[in-house]
Amino acid sequence: AQKVTQAQTEISVVEKEDVTLDCVYETRDTTYYLFWYKQPPSGELVFLIRRNSFDEQNEISGRYSWNFQKSTSSFNFTITASQVVDSAVYFCALRASNTGKLIFGQGTTLQVKP
């Protein structure tokens, strides 16, 4: 079975703090893809980052960075120097290689206070 777990339901930080959103996934596939999406109050899911299962290189893109570890089936996402505009619900998602569907976690609500 495939599953994505985001254990953190809600996180509240003060502006400029760093924050890490946790994601743990389950899959038996050897090839799969992982994503992070952001959902602001408008409802639209906005793509943030993606990672292939065969590429464990961690990267930084602006204030965003992610840590992909196959050994622990984790795909954590970090926002550096958080801003009020980062307040939203963040979803981690998994896609197997032989299907187009995304399996989403329950989401983590991030509140950044000024």
Added chain:
Amino acid sequence: ETGVTQSPTHLIKTRGQQVTLRCSSQSGHNTVSWYQQALGQGPQFIFQYYREEENGRGNFPPRFSGLQFPNYSSELNVNALELDDSALYLCASSPGQGGLTNEKLFFGSGTQLSVL
């Protein structure tokens, strides 16, 4: 470049009625998928269409059906509405062959359906 647009934005229906939701995919995208997002939950995959044919379906009953048109726009139809069908329905499009790679999905803002 026009993004994914959905209509209507909000809809109120009564239990037992039927509803049709519409989606215009992003220009150049030939794959469209639909997701149901209940309050406080992550989106759940309903089905996907590639070049007018359904090529993937989630755990939803047959009363959830869809269409994709030659211009790649799409409809989601739900018959015999139940109270639990109340949710945000999201449409997403992608440019590839049914999203079988690491390509990202482009989502619309959704249709908020309330069933009373």
